[in-house]
Amino acid sequence: SQTIHQWPATLVQPVGSPLSLECTVEGTSNPNLYWYRQAAGRGLQLLFYSVGIGQISSEVPQNLSASRPQDRQFILSSKKLLLSDSGFYLCAWKELGVNEKLFFGSGTQLSVL
């Protein structure tokens, strides 16, 4: 069965420190993968998506970057965190087709202090 793992669940980091959030999927190959940010009172905002290894597209300019070193691994990174990077981050995978379905990771609550 298809599953998606995301870690860590919570993270408190000082301003200027690096960031690495990891997401892995199981039970599928060559998935479309996405990183979202969810701000309080707002809908999910798409940050990055990837259709294959090494293929990353960014939807919004920001202090973050993403990488896909393996087919089922998607990483969200930053070299130097800003206060405005605080938020709830979700990794997701979309199963395409007639019965399109979304699978989300459990999310990471990032607090930058």
Added chain:
Amino acid sequence: KNEVEQSPQNLTAQEGEFITINCSYSVGISALHWLQQHPGGGIVSLFMLSSGKKKHGRLIATINIQEKHSSLHITASHPRDSAVYICAVRWPGGGADGLTFGKGTHLIIQP
């Protein structure tokens, strides 16, 4: 731009009540998702609709393409149904993922 509006924003009800959550959008879509986000933050996909009606257990989702409106109903509500329910629409201008998300409806079912 597709505006996705959910109502109500917050809903508190008693166990056993029939619940209705609404989602309206402004531009024609090809599909609509209903998602459930539990207090811990994880999101689960409930339904994907392109027309008509779907049912799974106590959950029923309907969509009216002409009126650009969808509803999620919960029958015999239970405290474990307490969550944020999110509507997401798929349309050609919806970005790389094709989706625009609503802000969610926060549902609390009291015992």
